[in-house]
Amino acid sequence: MIEVSRAKGSYIYDNDNNRYLDFVAGVSACSVGHCNEEIINAISSQSQKYMHVMVYGEFITKPSLDLAKLLAKNLPESLNCTYFTNSGTEALEGSMKLARRHTGRKKIIAAKNAYHGSTMGALTLMGLDERKKPFEPLIPDVEFIDFNSFQDIHKIDEKTSCVILETIQGSAGFILPAEGYLSSVKKKCKEVGALLILDEIQTGIGRTGKLFGFENFYCVPDIIVYGKGLGGGIPIGAFTSSKKLMDVLHVNPILGHITTFGANPVITAAALQTLKIVLDSKIMESTLSKEKLFRQKLNHKLISQIRGVGLMLCLIMNDSEIANKLVLEAKNKGLILFWLLIEKRAVRITPPLTISEKEIEEGCDIILNILDTI
Ligand SMILES: Cc1ncc(COP(=O)(O)O)c(C=O)c1O
Structure with missing residues (x-):
């Protein structure tokens, strides 16, 4: 388990200052990023x-x-x-x-x-x-x-x-x-x-x-x-x-x-x-271009489908075992992903709406690298 020391924008930090890119946003709650100054x-x-x-x-x-x-x-x-x-x-x-x-x-x-x-x-x-x-x-x-x-x-x-x-x-x-x-x-x-x-x-x-x-x-x-x-x-x-x-x-x-x-x-x-x-801000409309980027990047034979709209997305993996491995291994590699309660083949992607394109690319690369090793 990660003991959180602080969080800012799209990242959560642990006590050893390890950085985790947050693709979950407290289950869709941290809409405008962590610790927004305003x-x-x-x-x-x-x-x-x-x-x-x-x-x-x-x-x-x-x-x-x-x-x-x-x-x-x-x-x-x-x-x-x-x-x-x-x-x-x-x-x-x-x-x-x-x-x-x-x-x-x-x-x-x-x-x-x-x-x-x-x-x-x-x-x-x-x-x-x-x-x-x-x-x-x-x-x-x-x-x-x-x-x-x-x-x-x-x-x-x-x-x-x-x-x-x-x-x-x-x-x-x-x-x-x-x-x-x-x-x-x-x-x-x-x-x-x-x-x-x-x-x-x-x-x-x-x-x-x-x-x-x-x-x-x-x-x-x-x-x-x-x-x-x-x-x-x-x-x-x-x-x-x-x-x-x-x-x-x-x-x-x-x-x-x-x-x-x-x-x-x-x-x-x-x-x-x-x-x-x-x-x-332009956050709402940008969710659609960010969705596009996720869909373009996350092209892998172990992902059978990407469902959802905007930044309410989930990957449907070929089976629940793969979904499990991906979520667990992502945490080791500094990326927070999560499961869904009922659909066990799914991996949730609901980042802060303020996530940048660079951060999306960084997280998608982690996902693709993990899937290559499964
Ligand atoms: C669709 C939906 N309804 C209700 C709830 C419950 O909301 P809360 O846990 O904030 O009370 C959730 C939480 O995940 C949800 O996703």
Whole structure:
């Protein structure tokens, strides 16, 4: 194991000052690189003003208000109200409660091989029994469809409160929605009065070349759930819907979702700065040219496929043994790679969005050299 002494930009350093090029970014979280100076300044400056006060509506805290406004400005009109939480998973839980509360219905539909987090509700949505069995009973009334199956869409019915899907299935192997799939699901949801919730926890905040992944697929969901990259390395989660929809969480019961540290001023100051960097720079569009470079460079007979979009990429190796060897050996050679939870042949490549072309070339050369020896 590496004992981390410091991290900067695309690199992590251990106690002996060995340098590791980071192709994982804390699992898609460190969107603008490690220890970005502007984020450090935002945290420091907010910490000197005030840190934690109260969160149940007694005070307006500027960083969270500014963050919510900036998000709304950059989202479709129907996504204009945001609730901040401590993690992506908690935001997902909040969104499930919102959908049940709004529709008065219990049934939730999720996709097989999905991953939405590890709390009891989010875990229930994970369409993989072996990971759920030891923790049962989980929450009732959750049913599963095959991601990308147009036939399964008929399972969304008048009893359904919401359909929850990852915009791009992550742990399953970075599987993109088929053309027209998400909009067909949305259409059916609308017909039966259910809500479509898209989990943007990995795809959000510029990783796919757009601020949110759904913008690539011509489908505006009723609720988006995100976190990871929004914090720029600081823990945050959020769910966004229309104000009208979000308002139902205020009543019957009052404070329908409670969280002490949600919208914490220091954390939202860091997130606000992260979002500004992503929006005001060329980072988002550069993810697509960086994707191209990865695809050009990573040409090897042991790599059967490169999946994903932008800087949410994974290599599908010929078998899981090769994937394993590559991840382990890369660490010895100064490159951080990682596995996916469900697709065992996959090797994750989700570097900071700020990674340079030179760093991409350096990391790809390490990968190719290792594969030559396997
Ligand atoms: C698609 C997706 N949903 C939910 C989660 C859970 O997010 P967190 O661990 O930040 O709560 C993750 C984390 O990997 C994820 O990738």
